Amino acid sequence: MNIILADSYEITDKHIRLTDYRAEHIVKVLQLNTGDMIRFGIINDGRGKAQVTGIRQKFPFFVDLKIEISESLAPVAPIDLVLALPRPIMLKRVLSQVTALGVGTIHLVHANRVEKSFWKASIVAEKNFRPYLLHGLEQAVDTRLPEICLHRRFKPFIEDHFPTIRDRYRTHILADPGGKSSLQLEIDNESGRVLLAVGPEGGWVDYEVQKFREQGFIDCSIGERILKVDTAVIALHSRISLLLES
Amino acid sequence: MNIILADSYEITDKHIRLTDYRAEHIVKVLQLNTGDMIRFGIINDGRGKAQVTGIRQKFPFFVDLKIEISESLAPVAPIDLVLALPRPIMLKRVLSQVTALGVGTIHLVHANRVEKSFWKASIVAEKNFRPYLLHGLEQAVDTRLPEICLHRRFKPFIEDHFPTIRDRYRTHILADPGGKSSLQLEIDNESGRVLLAVGPEGGWVDYEVQKFREQGFIDCSIGERILKVDTAVIALHSRISLLLES
Structure with missing residues (x-):
């Protein structure tokens, strides 16, 4: 602390x-x-x-x-996150770590490879996120709590909700090991906020990648190595932060 | 797996x-x-x-x-790590995660703010690192095991051992929240391997920073936020990787 x-x-x-x-x-x-x-x-x-x-x-x-x-209160972090709901123990770790790194809003969404039972875990069902977010703030000497939004169905999120927030971001990045573009290419020399979408263990299915693409997301890869969700989120957040700072 | x-x-x-x-x-x-x-x-x-x-x-x-x-076996990763010995539970997590990201050699060193008892933990005393390294390789689809070197005293490491390996690296980065330089400045347009030194909880003491500087390390900061060792190592590794790829 x-x-x-x-x-x-x-x-x-x-x-x-x-x-x-x-x-x-x-x-x-x-x-x-x-x-x-x-x-x-x-x-x-x-x-x-x-x-x-x-x-x-x-x-x-x-x-x-x-x-x-x-x-006074620091400005909101330039990165928001769309995260396929991870298993509870991983969610707790990711919430603390990404809060320590700095994030505005975290959208927890359903995806094909998310186990339905994860939505019934007490941390999610009771929206008991605050201790993990506070833990991240207490670590990083920050005071601004990230917002958490739950989206229990993928299609309404991407088709109905996302269009209402799209214009808040300059760049929409879909992390995908098979992604064709590089982060560097997409974010270099861009200012403005970034929305980063990170999939579940096993990745997004083709239908989900297609839906993200239709909504203007660019699928980017950071290499061939398969990473756990917590490692991947930190690695992507760090690379995007570096590009935004430069 | x-x-x-x-x-x-x-x-x-x-x-x-x-x-x-x-x-x-x-x-x-x-x-x-x-x-x-x-x-x-x-x-x-x-x-x-x-x-x-x-x-x-x-x-x-x-x-x-x-x-x-x-x-055939992939080439060795372009980043090696000097890590002040973290507490055992953190060490296990860092070893797996940094192996998943790709690392050549990990030097575990003593530092003023490392608790002496950490050296007596079974994972260290019995050099029982392999399961955690394999876990990282199995995650990232890699086959090359990182090397682990133990340095139970700081001064012999930095004064006697480090000079024998210094020339393996083009850049020597000391992660330090008070660091004056930016990673970007130091690594941009440089090729060659990087040695990254990350301190203990609470950071390096002034004497250690001074010793690293005398040996040619450049102290770099990635911002004011205080990060846990695991988050910091991934964040730094990711930023350095991005700069090396560009």
Whole structure:
């Protein structure tokens, strides 16, 4: 945890009392004392520092902080993600890692090779994404939560929903090991936001690739190696970020 | 498992009988039958296909394969890694993922912020890396095992060992959140192999950064976000790969 995050409604007149995992982390891992400073951010708002003004170092822990916000909320990340719903353990890992890298919105979609049972996992059915997103923000010292949208059927997503968001992006990339184009060619010298679609284990089926193409996605490959979803998402995000920065 | 891998000494006259986790995978997950084809590779040698010539589909499983090698061993990956020894669970994940991405040699080194106990973990003490490397190769359809070198003391590594391998690389990159240079600047238009050094949780200490600099490493940052070791290694590897391909 490289920053302590809190919701604005937890804060009263620049003060907060932490009593949960954040207090425990400050006591046990960071081993702070009264007077010590720590990075602090308000979820979906600014960040800065906080000073420990009171602390109880044995169970039940509490930590009182006095907050000073010095930076406003950072702009939204230039990359959004369409992700074929992975198995729950992989989803948790991907959510944390891609949040740490920076992402605007994550569209979790159904695909032919997504097992139907994945939609019944508690993390998805109960929309219990927040701890994994917070974990990514706390790692990367960010305050902006990604948005998560669920699309339980592929066809309505690509035919009806996607056209309503298409113009938010300059480039629409479909990651596909058989893709004909290179990321470099498609993103070099382009500014604007990028929508990246990453398939399930085993890849998109031909019908899905065709549907993405009809909607203007360009299928790109980053080589012949078959990667796990988490590795592939990070690898693609990193390459796109580098191209957008250049 | 996207390819079945075997050591050359397991093969007799283009035939092999599998009886371990590979046989179980072919029976249970791939559900192959006699006559079916599968991707097959020889560790540190060529790859091609194999045909199932015999199979026992209940415990104890076995699978007989007839092998046809059509491609020779791919060249060594253009990136080697110096990695401050991570905690065992992270090490296992990084070894698999970076092997899937492609890496030549991985130097596991001590650093000030590496806990001494990590060197006593069974995966390190017993040099039990192979299953994690094979896992990466089986994912990425590769046959070339990375080399792993252990350096239990930092100073002898950087002062005595590194000078003997320095000339194998055109570029020496030290990943450092405070780094002054950009990867782009250092690797653009350069050919040749790259050595990438990634620090422990909490980063390299000043003394270590200074030592790397004295040996010709250039400290590069990929932004202000603090990343976990596994995310950072994949992100850096991907960016360097993109720059080497361009």
